[in-house]
Amino acid sequence: MSNTYFPDMEIIPSDLLEKVLSTMDSYQYDSYTQTDVRKALQNERCTIENLGALLSPAAAPYLEEMADKAKRATSRHFGNTVYLFTPLYLSNYCGNNCVYCGFNCRSQIARKKLTMEEIEHEMKIIAASGIEEVLLLTGESNVKSPLTYIGEAVTLGKKYFRNIGLEIYPVNTQEYHYLHECGADYVTVFQETYDTATYQILHCEGRKTCFPYRFHAQERAILGGMRGVGLSALFGLSDFRKEALASALHVYYLQRKYPAAEYSLSCPRIRPANNGQAYDLYPINEKELCQILCAYRIFLPFVGITVSTRENIAFRNGIVKIAATKVSAGVSTGIGDHGSKQRNETVNTGRKESDSYNKSEHRIENTEELQERTGDEQFEIADERSLPRMYQDMVSEGLQPVLNDYLYV
Numbered sequence: 001m002s003n004t005y006f007p008d009m010e011i012i013p014s015d016l017l018e019k020v021l022s023t024m025d026s027y028q029y030d031s032y033t034q035t036d037v038r039k040a041l042q043n044e045r046c047t048i049e050n051l052g053a054l055l056s057p058a059a060a061p062y063l064e065e066m067a068d069k070a071k072r073a074t075s076r077h078f079g080n081t082v083y084l085f086t087p088l089y090l091s092n093y094c095g096n097n098c099v100y101c102g103f104n105c106r107s108q109i110a111r112k113k114l115t116m117e118e119i120e121h122e123m124k125i126i127a128a129s130g131i132e133e134v135l136l137l138t139g140e141s142n143v144k145s146p147l148t149y150i151g152e153a154v155t156l157g158k159k160y161f162r163n164i165g166l167e168i169y170p171v172n173t174q175e176y177h178y179l180h181e182c183g184a185d186y187v188t189v190f191q192e193t194y195d196t197a198t199y200q201i202l203h204c205e206g207r208k209t210c211f212p213y214r215f216h217a218q219e220r221a222i223l224g225g226m227r228g229v230g231l232s233a234l235f236g237l238s239d240f241r242k243e244a245l246a247s248a249l250h251v252y253y254l255q256r257k258y259p260a261a262e263y264s265l266s267c268p269r270i271r272p273a274n275n276g277q278a279y280d281l282y283p284i285n286e287k288e289l290c291q292i293l294c295a296y297r298i299f300l301p302f303v304g305i306t307v308s309t310r311e312n313i314a315f316r317n318g319i320v321k322i323a324a325t326k327v328s329a330g331v332s333t334g335i336g337d338h339g340s341k342q343r344n345e346t347v348n349t350g351r352k353e354s355d356s357y358n359k360s361e362h363r364i365e366n367t368e369e370l371q372e373r374t375g376d377e378q379f380e381i382a383d384e385r386s387l388p389r390m391y392q393d394m395v396s397e398g399l400q401p402v403l404n405d406y407l408y409v
């Protein structure tokens with residue numbers, strides 16, 4: 001593992017990295033038996049040992065029982081709600097070289113960084129669809145997308161959305177504090193892989209080479225005042241059972257250290273990048289993904305679980321009834337794409353909109369001038385449903401779609 005911090009990177013005192021990696025390294029999933037799995041399913045409280053059993057190959061024949069238990073936990077803690085949000089890509093400039101990603105600094109792709117005017121235009125389009133939570137993403141370049149740029153975008157976002165999440169390059173505590181002051185609510189940082197040897201091979205240039213700085217991003221975000229944090233491995237880069245164990249433990253130990261924060265886990269599987277690169281080194285099928293998500297829910301009953309448009313419609317419709325609590329809708333992974341893909345659909349929630357977030361306020365100007373050129377997409381998506389379509393589908397599945405669950409007083 002590269003432990004080399006860049007001079008400006010903050011080092012915080014924490015024993016989480018050691019705890020997660022040592023448990024993951026000693027995890028022998030082939031040693032678990034069906035008796036261990038049955039015991040894990042019978043236990044009221046799922047221990048780390050039980051989690052190991054539920055993620056093991058021995059649990060495969062028990063997927064139905066796992067799904068039943070996960071479903072009961074989800075409905076006990078979240079009812080039948082499912083949260084909807086939309087990601088907005090601000091820039092695809094990146095200073096890192098992750099060999100599996102189409103945005104990496106060596107990729108010959110069309111680069112674009114939205115101006116504030118373009119960002120506002122995109123936000124108006126997204127807000128007009130009815131969405132109240134947006135996730136702002138950038139490639140990881142603190143030169144092309146400096147903190148002030150992201151802060152300005154967040155401030156702008158507060159005019160249109162109630163909740164703002166960030167998926168940007170990891171920063172120091174004080175910088176998270178600044179972004180929180182601008183209006184950001186939560187931060188997601190994907191570790192990509194907890195396998196330190198693989199991490200070093202796949203992340204060969206840029207600030208991302210420093211494994212521990214990335215690992216401690218969630219702690220710094222919480223210390224900087226963020227309400228919530230999210231994380232995950234990117235499944236496909238290394239042994240998925242170990243990656244899932246490490247991701248769950250990362251949240252577990254954070255939760256014990258900072259019980260007041262909100263946590264969420266994702267489950268991204270690697271998708272083909274738009275530059276033709278395919279790095280699905282350790283393929284994981286849908287059944288195995290379902291096993292992971294059920295194990296997450298049983299082990300961490302209060303934690304949000306997000307399923308992105310990397311997964312197809314059938315999988316997403318099914319998993320929200322078992323373990324997932326949050327899905328994206330109206331997704332476009334290109335830069336400045338919402339304008340060009342403008343759908344002119346608005347969700348009908350059947351309720352009165354609040355005054356300050358009235359959709360009709362968000363007048364959308366002619367897009368042509370603002371959308372001269374869009375930047376390339378990061379990866380292909382498998383579910384292209386718009387927000388209204390997703391909203392309706394969730395209702396049809398017997399779920400209650402939620403656009404916002406947080407009120408500022």
Ligand code: SF4
Nearest residue numbers: 094098101103104140
């Ligand atoms: S995964 Fe993120 S950090 Fe890595 S190249 Fe892609 S955009 Fe950059």
